[in-house]
Amino acid sequence: MKAVICGELFDGTALTLKSDWTVLIDKEEIISSHPTSDCEIPLDAEVIDARAFTVIPGLIDCHDHIASFGYEIAGRWGITEQQTHRHMRIASTLHQTLQTGYTTIRDAGGLPAGFRDAIDEKLIPGPRLLVSVGIISPTGGIAGHLSPSGHKTPFSDDPALPDGVANGPIEMRKKVREMIGAGADVIKFAATGGASSRMGLEPRDMLITKDEIEAIVDEAHKLGKKVMCHALGGPGLTASLEAGVDSIEHGTFLHEDPRNLQLMIQHNIFFTPTFAVYKYHSEKGTPHGKRRASELKTDHTKSLLAAMDQGVKIVAGTDAGGWVHGNNAEELVCLVEAGMSPSQAILAGTQTAAECIGLQEELGTIEKGKKADLLFVSQNPLEDISCLQFGETVSLVMKGGEVVSDKRHESL
Ligand SMILES: [Zn+2]
CATH class of the missing domain: 2.30.40.10 (Urease, subunit C, domain 1)
Structure with a gap:
């Protein structure tokens, strides 16, 4: 005692x-x-x-990428160092993250479920983990990991990290089961382009069809898993809300369609803005990443304020793993800069975050x-x-x- x-x-x-x-x-x-x-x-x-x-309370980050250490393609393909070395780097990052006060992390792509199990077994110190394993998208979407030359990763045959590309509702259902088979606690898919997506894939472009989204959500929910949806704006965002995803990640242009916030209230969908990562993209990203990230800052803040005004549940998620580790609390600072009070920001990283990840009976307060x-x-x-x-x-x-x-x- x-x-x-x-x-x-x-x-x-x-x-x-x-x-x-x-x-x-x-x-x-x-x-x-x-x-x-x-x-x-x-x-x-x-x-x-x-x-x-x-x-x-111990802090919770609802959107991190613990296994990402940069945006350059060789690193993303995992060919810059031996796997063992990389796994030790990940273990060290997990320890560091725990020591900074983050006792729970929801990983939004790239982290094998074995790290979660190793922490639960107390083999290594780290936060309690929920992992999505991979990110699902159709050909041409975020899961593609295309190089600027157009080559696809030739190196991905790690069974712990299945390829996320699938096309059509039947393949989407299979892919959801495959991710769960590899240990996913939550299903992550991408409905639109992002700030760091390659040229031509813009944040409001819908990169998936409505029936594919519905198949993902239905299959995941049938298997008791929540669905986190990468969507910045446009019709892909609205279609994902209509299909009943559980959280919108980024949601930069949410405020542009008044139906969006209503759907979020109606279906109890959480909003995970990701201010910290855009700060990094706008300062250090590719030329088009810098442009996009600087342009979307005003809209992102507008979406946050509109969501607060309507009573949408907002949670903290950095998405900053690719740039910096160990400063997950930067997102809380960003939320306060954008209009939350410090106590509201802490709730976004504790009580509301626990509800978003489905662990409100155990964590958050x-x-x-x-x-x-x-x-x-x-x-x-x-x-x-x-x-x-x-x-x-x-x-x-x-x-x-x-x-x-x-x-x-x-x-x-
Ligand atoms: Zn992310």
Whole structure:
């Protein structure tokens, strides 16, 4: 049994702080959360003094690419280093990500399910993972991994990462089953071009047919999996909402069609804006990537504000894995810059994020019955959200009741 005596607690159930609060933990689970004055601490409990910190729930990133380390084609094809070396790089990134306060990550493509299983088996330290394994799209879409010369990757025969290209509803159903067979917890498909897509594939281009989208959603839902949909705007975005996907990733031009937000409310579809990645694309991307990412910033902010106004559920997802690892909290800073309050941004990365990934019974808040994922922060992130960047002020990380990072001596 552990008793965490908090100075200030942001438990993710409301937008405000609680003062002088004590959280009791038995093994993995939170068994009570009460004002310290009302809390009877069992004599055999290990008392952890967190009075110098603001305690918040473990953070969740709903859209990361842990196995991406750049956008150049050789790296994407996995031919710049031996697989073993690459796997160690991924393991190191997972450890780093956990230490910065991210206790759960939903990977949106490129990460084999074996990493999830290795973490669950405690072979390596890392966040709890949900993986999509690959990204599904028809020929010509994002899953194609074409080189600028037009060559397709000649190297992909790793059974842990099936090729994502499929055409027509029947093949889409097969592809969904194939991804699940390779260990996918969630199905990811791409309905439109993106900021970093090659020339000619624009963010409002619909790169899939309506019956293909319907087949993906139906097959995934029948097999109990949620569907995350890469869509920036245009008819591909609206058709995906009509088909009942579970979350829209990027959603940059959502605000352009008033039906979009209504459909999201109607079908309880989450919105994962990805501001951090566009910042990188606009600064360091290809010439056309830079142009697109700079152009879409205003629309992205407009979509966020319109979604907030309509009450659409918004979650934090960086998508920045290809540029930088270990700074998932940058997205929280971006959300605040775009118009959220710091407490709203933290909810987007905790309570609402847990609901988006279907783990709201276990994660996202510090309350009775949830897994004990909590962070001790040496500054108050409600006053300055940027203190969470790179986990700089995250002094202690607890995942499932276990202290997995403890730097308290550095901050006191
Ligand atoms: Zn992505």
